[in-house]
Amino acid sequence: MKIQLSDLNLDRAWERARRSVLYGLYLLGFLLLQNVVFSHVAPFGVRAMFMPALVAAVALFEGGSRGGYFGLAAGIVCDLFFANQTVLFTVLFPVTGFAIGLLADFYLNRRFFTYAVLSVLSLFVAAFAQMFPLLVYRGQGSWALWRTVILQTLWSVPFIFPAYHLCRIFPWRAEGSPPSPY
Amino acid sequence: MKKYLKQHGLRLAIVVLAAALLLGLASRPKENGNSGALASTANSLRIPIQGAVGSVVDWMRGIYGYIYQYDKLVADNAALRQQVAELQEQVRQSAEAADENVRLRTLLGYLEKNTSFVTESAMITSWDASNWVSAFTISKGSDNGIERGDCVITESGMMVGQISELGANWATVRSIIDVNMDAGVLVGDSSIAAMLVGDYALMQEGKCKLSYFTEDTTLFTGDTVVTSGRGGAFPAGIAVGTVTELRSEAGGQSFYAVVQPAVDLSLLSQVFIIKDFEVIE
Numbered sequence: 001m002k003i004q005l006s007d008l009n010l011d012r013a014w015e016r017a018r019r020s021v022l023y024g025l026y027l028l029g030f031l032l033l034q035n036v037v038f039s040h041v042a043p044f045g046v047r048a049m050f051m052p053a054l055v056a057a058v059a060l061f062e063g064g065s066r067g068g069y070f071g072l073a074a075g076i077v078c079d080l081f082f083a084n085q086t087v088l089f090t091v092l093f094p095v096t097g098f099a100i101g102l103l104a105d106f107y108l109n110r111r112f113f114t115y116a117v118l119s120v121l122s123l124f125v126a127a128f129a130q131m132f133p134l135l136v137y138r139g140q141g142s143w144a145l146w147r148t149v150i151l152q153t154l155w156s157v158p159f160i161f162p163a164y165h166l167c168r169i170f171p172w173r174a175e176g177s178p179p180s181p182y
Numbered sequence: 183m184k185k186y187l188k189q190h191g192l193r194l195a196i197v198v199l200a201a202a203l204l205l206g207l208a209s210r211p212k213e214n215g216n217s218g219a220l221a222s223t224a225n226s227l228r229i230p231i232q233g234a235v236g237s238v239v240d241w242m243r244g245i246y247g248y249i250y251q252y253d254k255l256v257a258d259n260a261a262l263r264q265q266v267a268e269l270q271e272q273v274r275q276s277a278e279a280a281d282e283n284v285r286l287r288t289l290l291g292y293l294e295k296n297t298s299f300v301t302e303s304a305m306i307t308s309w310d311a312s313n314w315v316s317a318f319t320i321s322k323g324s325d326n327g328i329e330r331g332d333c334v335i336t337e338s339g340m341m342v343g344q345i346s347e348l349g350a351n352w353a354t355v356r357s358i359i360d361v362n363m364d365a366g367v368l369v370g371d372s373s374i375a376a377m378l379v380g381d382y383a384l385m386q387e388g389k390c391k392l393s394y395f396t397e398d399t400t401l402f403t404g405d406t407v408v409t410s411g412r413g414g415a416f417p418a419g420i421a422v423g424t425v426t427e428l429r430s431e432a433g434g435q436s437f438y439a440v441v442q443p444a445v446d447l448s449l450l451s452q453v454f455i456i457k458d459f460e461v462i463e
Binding site: 034035036038039042045046047049064065068069072076079080081082087090091094095098102105106130131134138140141143144145148152 | 183186187190191193194197198201202205206308309310311312313314315361362380381382383386
């Protein structure tokens, strides 16, 4: 049997490795910014939590499956790097990534406005999910919790710009046609 | 669409569930109170990274200050020189005061009550970045004899919090104002028993809540709050704070007190963990 170099699909493997490394670096960069640098910045006592915006951006450009796996990686590191360790983000971020990727694959365009709406929604959902146990299981006052949810979402909004443009500058999706709903 | 969901969604759902299960199991505390392998690894990685980034941030702040705040720095320098002179005088006075303090403490029997404390000092490496908890990581762990639930105090004996998670060379401290904090306390001169509980709204103000009073309880603002020692989690008599306000619960049937912690959490850099204690009544 004769195997040619082209049979090994090295271009594709190289592309995949490059993409993985790049998204890994994005993830690491956002994690450090969020948990180390911007953890010192807390206007009105509330810090930004913008990892969902990156998950939304990756999902928008990469589609449901890859968005889901990126969400899984982001969720695991977020859960590990917060003191109150749960599996909240490990479950939430892949679902967010997959849902946004699915919508982008079939129904939505990949323009900034679309992304802005989806990412703000994902930021809000993440903050709400963090609030939920305190609201339900610890019976804490709701006004203070909702205030934190709103401010956390608002403070995270500026980070949707770098997240979107970092993912957009590489036209990964151009290599193949998106799946069709028909 | 259905095919897409079946092909990608199902596979992803299985992977996510497996990962969540593994992470949950790996993060679950071991029988000896230590955190799981994943949590330990993550914290072992996080602490040096945060230390390095913190140094870079401090360095950048220094550069910024030098370039943009030169005049202010000159004025600050003069003020600081003046302050140094005053502080040197204070140091001389405080040396005398410290000697006096030792005598007074002995006189009051304080030392006799607390000589049984076995403490471990630790530096705070980082505060948690989340908006939903008040917790920080310290540089010591189970290798230093620290256990989950140990009481954490300042050098002057004011309560800071409790060890909530533990690794070999790190530990997470749940601060006194955290939502998940619960401690038995005594209030005022008449030593009224109550529970110190975390409250999210008060946590944001840097305060905590005193609850579960009996119906005929009388409290006053300014009453001091100390740990009761009941239950064995905390030694008795550790200073918690003072009552600053009395408020009604939502239904108006009962009331609770707002406690201002004795310790200023924002100024902490080093804490002491009480590893062992024996209360002499």
